[in-house]
Amino acid sequence: MSWWSLSATEPKRKNKFYVEFGTGGKLLSVSSVTKPAVTIETKEYQMINHFYKYPGIPKWENVSIKFVDAKMWGAGGSSVGGKTLGQSLRSTSKTLWEMLLASGYVTPNEISSAIGSLAKVVSPEKAAMIDLSFGSSPEKAYRDSFKIHQVNAAGESTEIWTLYNPIISKISWGDLDYGSNDLVEYTLDVAYDWAQLEEK
Numbered sequence: 001m002s003w004w005s006l007s008a009t010e011p012k013r014k015n016k017f018y019v020e021f022g023t024g025g026k027l028l029s030v031s032s033v034t035k036p037a038v039t040i041e042t043k044e045y046q047m048i049n050h051f052y053k054y055p056g057i058p059k060w061e062n063v064s065i066k067f068v069d070a071k072m073w074g075a076g077g078s079s080v081g082g083k084t085l086g087q088s089l090r091s092t093s094k095t096l097w098e099m100l101l102a103s104g105y106v107t108p109n110e111i112s113s114a115i116g117s118l119a120k121v122v123s124p125e126k127a128a129m130i131d132l133s134f135g136s137s138p139e140k141a142y143r144d145s146f147k148i149h150q151v152n153a154a155g156e157s158t159e160i161w162t163l164y165n166p167i168i169s170k171i172s173w174g175d176l177d178y179g180s181n182d183l184v185e186y187t188l189d190v191a192y193d194w195a196q197l198e199e200k
Contacts, residue, residue: 011159012150022135022145023099025075029067029092031185033148035159036195037061059196062169063148067092067186088100092186096171099188100124102132103168129167136165158200163192194198 041056044116073090102123132137136143146166150159170189 008151012152016151016153018151018180020147020149021074024090024095024134024135027042027065027067029070029073029074031068031183034063034065035148036063036163036192038195041045044100060192062189062191063163064177065188065190067096068183069093069186069187071076096186096188098135098174099168100171101117124168126165126167130165133167133168144191156200160198160200162196162198164195165193166190167192 009195016199017033019030019033021027028131038058038060040058042055043056045052045054069092071079073092073093074094104122105124106122130143130145132147133141137144143165144162146163152158167190168188169191170187174184174186176184
């Protein structure tokens, strides 16, 4: 009997997912996301006339999230950098910009006013990114504010990836083209220390 004829079996589909940040709850504007990937470096040693391979340290690869902008960032009613976002009507472009600023980044034309107000950070900082940009709780030993949920047809999570200590690696506000009617896509690349899988 083939697997697709079993009523109790439902294969996981690419279009059944949602992404969750502490700063936005379920992100409504996500159009795609890459799942975590790990690379294990292989080390090679020579003994007499043979080579033997041994596993090295696992390294987690960055994930990439693509967004569209319909002024519907997330459904959570939380905040970025202490600013309340509300549940919707929040532009993706502005929220990504505020995530960058919440990380501690200050543009050169704002540095003088920031120093005047005794700002302690004028460049991105890991703790600020984890706690303010992504919305982790500083009390936790390991910050887990970034989750990728795969869901079934009923909307129930069947696979949850938790990315620990997420930091911004790259933000792109897309490109524009008079010859295209496509949606503008925004990209957020996220680095993290490690990921953990939970299956339901």
